Each structure stands twice: as C-alpha cells, then as structure tokens.
Amino acid sequence: xxxxxxxxxSRPRLNIYNWSAYIDPAMITLFERERGVRIRYGTYESNExxxxxxxxxxxxxxxxxxxxxxxxxMERAGLIAPLDHVRLPSLGNLDPRFREPVWDSxxxxxxxxxxxxxxxxWNREQAPEPRDWADLWNPRLAGRMTMLDDPEDAIGACxxxxxxxxxxxxxxxxxxxxxxxxxxxxxxxxYMNAEVRDQLVAGDVLAAQLWSTTAAQAIHGAANPAKPKIxxxxxxxxxxxxxxxxxxxxxxxxxxxxxxxxxxxxxPEVAAANARAGETATANGAARAGLAGDPxxxxxxxxxxxxxxxxxxxxxxxxxxxxxxxxxxxA
Amino acid sequence: MLKQRALGVYAACIFVFLHAPxxxxxxxxxxxxxxxxxEGFSTRWYEAAMNDQQLADGLANSLTIAxxxxxxxxxxxxxxAYGMWRRGARWLSGMLYLSLVTPEIVTGVxxxxxxxxxxxxxHLQLGMHTVIVAHVAFSIAYVTIVxxxxxxxxxxxxxxxxxxxxxxxxxxxxxxTLPAIAPAVAAAGLxxxxxxxxxxxxxxxxxxxxxxxxxxVIYAMARRGVSPVVNAVSALxxxxxxxLILLSQRLQDP
Amino acid sequence: MTLRRVFLFPARAWMAVFFAAxxxxxxxxxxxxxxxxxxxxxxxxxxxxxxxxxxxYLAILWRSVWxxxxxxxLCVALGFPLALFIARGGKRKTLWLQLVLLPFWTxxxxxxxxWLFILRDTGLVNTLLQAMHVTSAPLPLLYNEGxxxxxxxxxxxxxxxxxxxxxxxxLDPALLEASAxxxxxxxxxxxxxxxxxxxxxxxxxAMLVFIPSLGAYLTPDLLGGGKTxxxxxxxxxxxxxxxxxxxxxxxxxxxMLVSAWLLGTLMRSRVAKELL
Numbered sequence: 001x002x003x004x005x006x007x008x009x010s011r012p013r014l015n016i017y018n019w020s021a022y023i024d025p026a027m028i029t030l031f032e033r034e035r036g037v038r039i040r041y042g043t044y045e046s047n048e049x050x051x052x053x054x055x056x057x058x059x060x061x062x063x064x065x066x067x068x069x070x071x072x073x074m075e076r077a078g079l080i081a082p083l084d085h086v087r088l089p090s091l092g093n094l095d096p097r098f099r100e101p102v103w104d105s106x107x108x109x110x111x112x113x114x115x116x117x118x119x120x121x122w123n124r125e126q127a128p129e130p131r132d133w134a135d136l137w138n139p140r141l142a143g144r145m146t147m148l149d150d151p152e153d154a155i156g157a158c159x160x161x162x163x164x165x166x167x168x169x170x171x172x173x174x175x176x177x178x179x180x181x182x183x184x185x186x187x188x189x190x191y192m193n194a195e196v197r198d199q200l201v202a203g204d205v206l207a208a209q210l211w212s213t214t215a216a217q218a219i220h221g222a223a224n225p226a227k228p229k230i231x232x233x234x235x236x237x238x239x240x241x242x243x244x245x246x247x248x249x250x251x252x253x254x255x256x257x258x259x260x261x262x263x264x265x266x267x268p269e270v271a272a273a274n275a276r277a278g279e280t281a282t283a284n285g286a287a288r289a290g291l292a293g294d295p296x297x298x299x300x301x302x303x304x305x306x307x308x309x310x311x312x313x314x315x316x317x318x319x320x321x322x323x324x325x326x327x328x329x330x331a
Numbered sequence: 332m333l334k335q336r337a338l339g340v341y342a343a344c345i346f347v348f349l350h351a352p353x354x355x356x357x358x359x360x361x362x363x364x365x366x367x368x369x370e371g372f373s374t375r376w377y378e379a380a381m382n383d384q385q386l387a388d389g390l391a392n393s394l395t396i397a398x399x400x401x402x403x404x405x406x407x408x409x410x411x412a413y414g415m416w417r418r419g420a421r422w423l424s425g426m427l428y429l430s431l432v433t434p435e436i437v438t439g440v441x442x443x444x445x446x447x448x449x450x451x452x453x454h455l456q457l458g459m460h461t462v463i464v465a466h467v468a469f470s471i472a473y474v475t476i477v478x479x480x481x482x483x484x485x486x487x488x489x490x491x492x493x494x495x496x497x498x499x500x501x502x503x504x505x506x507x508t509l510p511a512i513a514p515a516v517a518a519a520g521l522x523x524x525x526x527x528x529x530x531x532x533x534x535x536x537x538x539x540x541x542x543x544x545x546x547x548v549i550y551a552m553a554r555r556g557v558s559p560v561v562n563a564v565s566a567l568x569x570x571x572x573x574x575l576i577l578l579s580q581r582l583q584d585p
Numbered sequence: 586m587t588l589r590r591v592f593l594f595p596a597r598a599w600m601a602v603f604f605a606a607x608x609x610x611x612x613x614x615x616x617x618x619x620x621x622x623x624x625x626x627x628x629x630x631x632x633x634x635x636x637x638x639x640x641x642y643l644a645i646l647w648r649s650v651w652x653x654x655x656x657x658x659l660c661v662a663l664g665f666p667l668a669l670f671i672a673r674g675g676k677r678k679t680l681w682l683q684l685v686l687l688p689f690w691t692x693x694x695x696x697x698x699x700w701l702f703i704l705r706d707t708g709l710v711n712t713l714l715q716a717m718h719v720t721s722a723p724l725p726l727l728y729n730e731g732x733x734x735x736x737x738x739x740x741x742x743x744x745x746x747x748x749x750x751x752x753x754x755x756l757d758p759a760l761l762e763a764s765a766x767x768x769x770x771x772x773x774x775x776x777x778x779x780x781x782x783x784x785x786x787x788x789x790x791a792m793l794v795f796i797p798s799l800g801a802y803l804t805p806d807l808l809g810g811g812k813t814x815x816x817x818x819x820x821x822x823x824x825x826x827x828x829x830x831x832x833x834x835x836x837x838x839x840x841m842l843v844s845a846w847l848l849g850t851l852m853r854s855r856v857a858k859e860l861l
Binding site: 015 | 364365366368384385440443446447450456457458535536539540541543547548550551552554
C-alpha cells in the first residue's frame, strides 16, 4: 500500500526519526510545501530503540535526534555525517549556551534541538516544598513518592544526594548510592516515568522525580493554570541536564536536503512553534524571545549553573551500574 | 453448577471484568481535561483523532499487516498441525514450542540481526514486508497449537473411511477433515489476527520508515502522555469492531 | 512427495529461515562480549553464562516461574467455565467469542493504563468503596504482585479461552447424556468426563498463558510499579538500557531452556495420564 503511493509521488523524500510529540506538525507541512518534498516522520520512545535501528547502518532514516551523551559513541561507531556549517547559516540563532556545548564544542556532530532536566515535581497542596534530592527520602511521604524508572537518573540522584558526581564510576561511591536506593525503596510507591503525571494531578503521588518537560505539562494542563496544584523544583545539590540534538546519519544520501531541514529548524518562528507544540525548552535563543518564559522549562542562570551534562560511561562502569540497578529493582 | 443459566451469570461477570477498562477508556475520551480527572464533557479528542494523519496511516498499516500475516500463518499453521497429527515431526514441533517460549525482544532483536546481515546482499530495507514476515514467524505456533488441540480429539477413522471409498489424501482432507475442524481453524485465525494487530515489541524493532503500525503510534502517544486522543482512538476501534461483530452475528442469524 | 510432506514444508521452511537462523545468531551473541556502545564484538567467552549463576538472577528466575504459574492457574480456573459457556452457546457462539476478544483490538498499553485508573488510590474501586463506607482509607491495589497477577490474567485469559473453546466445542453431548443417565451428578460428570476429554485444550491453553507470562515485562513494569523484576524485565533491560546484548542473549537462552523443560515435563505427564 505504502509502496504504491510512493511510486506515484515523485517528490524527493526526507525521512526524519524523532522523539514523539517533539515537533509542530504544521511545520512539517510547511517545509514540505516550501521545498516541494515529502517528509516521512517516524517517532521513538527511547535512545536505545532508535540506536537499535540506526546501528544497522541500513535503517532508511536520514535525520535522527539522539540525546547528547549518545553523540560520542555514535560518532565512534561511524554513524554520523559531520554537519556542514556553510549550509547552516542560521546557526547564530542558537542560544549562546549551545553554540559550543561541552559534548561537541565544534558543533560538528549534532544540532542542539530541545533540552530538559530532571528534578522533583510535587503536590503543592499536600506536601512541603522539596529543596534537594534528600527530600525524596522523606518518611512522612512514605508510599506517596516515585522515582524515575531509569538507572541513569535514579542512581544519579542517589549519588548526588551523597555529594558524589552524577556520572561517578567509583565502585565504593556506587555501592553507597545503592544502599541509599535500597533505603528509599521502602518509602517509594513505584518506579515510574511519564505515567506518574496523571497520578500527581489526581493526588495519589505527592512527590516524584520527573523530567522538567513532563512536569511542565502537568502544571500547564491543570484545571486552573493560575493556581497550579503541581510545582517543580531543581534540586539544590545538582541535577542532570539533557539535550536532544539533530544528527544527519552517514547512511543518508540526502545530505543536502537534510541540511536544509536542519536550517529550517533553526528559524526562530519554526523553533518557537515546535517548542510550543511539544511544550519543551528549545535550544534556539532567537525563538525564546517569542515564548513565555516558564521557570520550569527555562531555569534562571543561578539554577542552571547547578546542572551537569552527563556523558557516556565506559563499558565496565556501565556493567557495574546495570548490575546495581537489577539488585535495587529486585530487592 | 453446569446449568447454562448459572454459567451465564458467571460469564456475565467475566465479561464485566474484561470490558471494564474499555468503558473507562470511552468515558475519559469525552473528558474535557487532559488527565484522568473528570473536568467536563467534550469531543475535542475525537476531532483531534480524526485529523491525525499519523493515526490514519498507522491504522491502515496495522490492518494490512494483520490481515496478510494472519492469512499466511493460518494456512501454514493449519497445514503444519495436520501434518504433525498424521505423524509427529520432532524438529518442527520443537521449533514451534521454542518460538512460543522466546521473549518478544529476543525474537525482534534476532530478526533484526538476520535482516541486517541479509540486507548486505539483497539491497532491501526494513519495511512492511519485514514486519509481515516477523508476524507470520511468531503466529504460526499459536495457530498450530489451537488446531492441533482440536485434531487430537478428531477421529482418524473418518479420513480412512473416505479414502477407502476412493478419495485421495487431498480430498479426504479438504472434504472431510477440514470442514470438521473449521471452527478451530477460524478461532486460530482470529487469534493470529489479534496477536498481529496488537503486537508492539517485535514490530517496533523491525518496522521500517513507511511501516509504522497503530500500536506504535498509540504507544508513542500514551507513553509520552500527551493527551486522551489515545482514548478517543481506542473508543472508535471498540465501537467499530463491536459494530462489525453485531453485524456478522445478524448475517449468520437473521 | 506425500501430502504430509507438502503440508509440513511451508512451516518448516519459514521457521528454519525466520526463527531458527536468527536464534542461532542470538546463541552466537551469548558467547560474545558487549560492544563498547552496544552491539557485540569478540572475544568469545563463557562469562555471560557464569554471571547468570548468581543468586540475584536465580531469585528472579524463581519469582517469574512462580508468578507465571499462579497466573496460569487463575486463567484455567476462570477461563474453563467461560469456555464451557461459550461452547454451549448455540447460535451465539461466535458472538461470545468475539466479545472475549473485543478488548484486545485496543492497544495493550492503553488497556493497562485503564486498569491504573481503576485500581489507584483515587481510582474507581477505592472511590466507590469509600463512598459506600466499606473502607475509610484507600486500599493499596496497585504496585504489588497482586496487581501484576491481575494484569497477566486480564491479558492472557483469551489465550486460554480460545483453545479451550475449540476443544470443548467438539465434545460429544451424547457422552455427557450417557454420564447423566448412568447416575452421575453434574460435578462428577465434570470431573470424570469433561475434564479428561478436554485435557488437550486445557494443556494447550495453559501453555499459551504460562509462556508469555514468564517473559512478560510491561505488566510488571506498569502494574507492579517497576518493583517486581521478572525475567522478561531482565532481558528487556539488557537489550535496551544496559546495552548488554550478550548477557541478555544468555539470560533469554536460559529462560527459553527452562520453559522448554517445564513444558516438556508437563506434556509428557499429561500424555501419559491420557493414555492410562
């Protein structure tokens, strides 16, 4: 069916593989009309899902959006085609923080697209305002707290609670973090990702480790936005930041068109529309001017300085953490 | 205890259990708010669902894949069950049981690896065909088990009698056995259809650029928790299939 | 070529190319080492299997077998009367069957989310119970093994009902009449006549529930709150977050072997009883 339709459609094609709900569909249509191309837009739920396909080197996708920590490994595996800055004249639209990011200072690998952080969402009416990760170990909220079902975030929070680095590879520190996690497990309701949003709004869960974008959705979607029931806090002792970047895959033979699409994403109106549609924080500084400044999505400078950008861990450390995670979850 | 009436009451309870989530889904598809907290009546999610191109494409792909895969696996599986009933086939039997026992992620990843290797020589890419092949591979076992269970209670002598009366093996099968086991084959086919339509893990691993299925679209929407469009879609599916069921019942029993 | 060979050929070919060969690849993976960024690479090693002998993983295996067994028993107990009802349904047989399957046209994830709404503290059941003054505080219905069992039974009940129905449907009513004529009460007829005759269906159905339950991962994740780790979760985790395909392959091979062994034992014992 799909094949037959493509045969009749002679426009050039571009295949984009992105996180779900991360773009304004009207922007896709706009690009298709302006360039006379046809875009095939697919979505995924996790980096691993995307990598499993892309690693084959024959996935059919031209552009993908990995999280920043995956860029290094992807480049070493020969999956990324370098960005040609000549074809991206609007690079200056990027927020200064993202023009020379720590994970890719020359901006050769990926174009920063949207970013978020992990912090604590809480129910303003029934729980005290949290200040730091330690507040998720509060025995008075026993049975009403959740942590993310993600080893990087969950173990990282335990490490930061103890004052250790988020990306620590030291076994002693990791073991201490594991003990913290096991202590906390008795107080937890569950390990949940975005599903906790509904439970926060309904009042089942009073405090949750959550991504800033999901928390923003819970706050904005509330019945009375002027008096939101849910709040979000960036932990005082540090928290992780994540940036999803647009990369052009080496397997793609539509490099020029892909660059045109990335350039299109850099235009302020387009970036603003995408940020509004996805309710996410854009890396595009020029677009920020047209967007409401939401402190949940865009922390102030002082708060931002407390955040760190996690990097890819070496294999042995990854194995150790994975084993700890299995121990924590099956305890 | 065995009276149909008593069983009927019991069945009603089970049906309530099976359909309660559906009712909830439909209920919240009319919710004005975005979360599972009632905020008033609205049909906005239905409007959004109707206008969503991704959903329409996903549904079309899912139906196509499910119909083709179920047809293929029913034919292959029924033939296999019949062949094994005549005289056991150890290797095939083992493979079929093994396929049931394999976690979906392993089936998916292993097929992806196979495709990856094969595509070096075949100049193909992931697409609808790779999904259909995968679906047939895992549903043959379901079909075979259902049909084989039925065949075990089937009287061999009926076929022998037919052949004594001059029928060939083929005719004995098609004219005598097949009609007798037809309800089981239909049940098996239905199972294969549902299993294929509902599959997420394997499909998401082997689907290509043009072959996003409905479960993949819905998963994306639901996991990111964007909106009750998912509820609206599910409600529409339930109503559509419910109507189909009633219609087919009317046709059988006017 | 006999008819039988012809009939068996398509299944054999398909399974050989699209199941056995990929499985061989996975076997190969289990002896390799984790690639730096996912995938596999040399050297060849037995390490993955040795890692599995750890009590941590054995506990997970045991828990999975236990939960799957309980879920299967529940499905058999709940599904048998339902299948009996449908098989006797006369003209409405297909209607009931399709009603059993109706929920499964919606997405598995969406159905599970609906259960979250029904069972959570501010959900349907608790709100009703408190409104009727049966309880004063919410019952913890979610995020425990009970919720996982409910999810498994809910999702796999049709897998039992369908083969059970297919077998019961062809039960000769004359045999039941004969049993009654000979003075057996309904329960005795059930125990001595119906159940033994429909044993193939019971076994088939039980298998179709037990096996996927062993490998389930979404249900323990969502309904168990990620606090119950079953084998399916372990394997899933290794192939995704942990990016350790060799270890995941080794774990799933063990899972498959254990299941195959249990199945084999079950099949042989039932068949033996049937012949006797």
